[in-house]
Amino acid sequence: MNRIKEVLEQKGKKQVWLAEQLGKSYNMVNSYAQNRRQPSIEILYEIGKILQVDAKELLISSKLLVHNE
Numbered sequence: 001m002n003r004i005k006e007v008l009e010q011k012g013k014k015q016v017w018l019a020e021q022l023g024k025s026y027n028m029v030n031s032y033a034q035n036r037r038q039p040s041i042e043i044l045y046e047i048g049k050i051l052q053v054d055a056k057e058l059l060i061s062s063k064l065l066v067h068n069e
Helices: 004-011 015-022 026-033 041-051 062-068
Strands: none
Touching: 004 015, 004 026, 004 041, 015 026, 015 041
């Protein structure tokens, strides 16, 4: 699970903008943001660089997921 959508909102950026920065389609970025698909580690680091956050900040800890269920 990731926090891409949340971090985009915090940064005041749109998924369309991120798609352009990554050179990916809007549909792919939307899949990442909606957690229908997870980006590769390389893409996750690239997203972190673009959004100026540590890639770890884009992830939701599996411990939190288990705890909240």
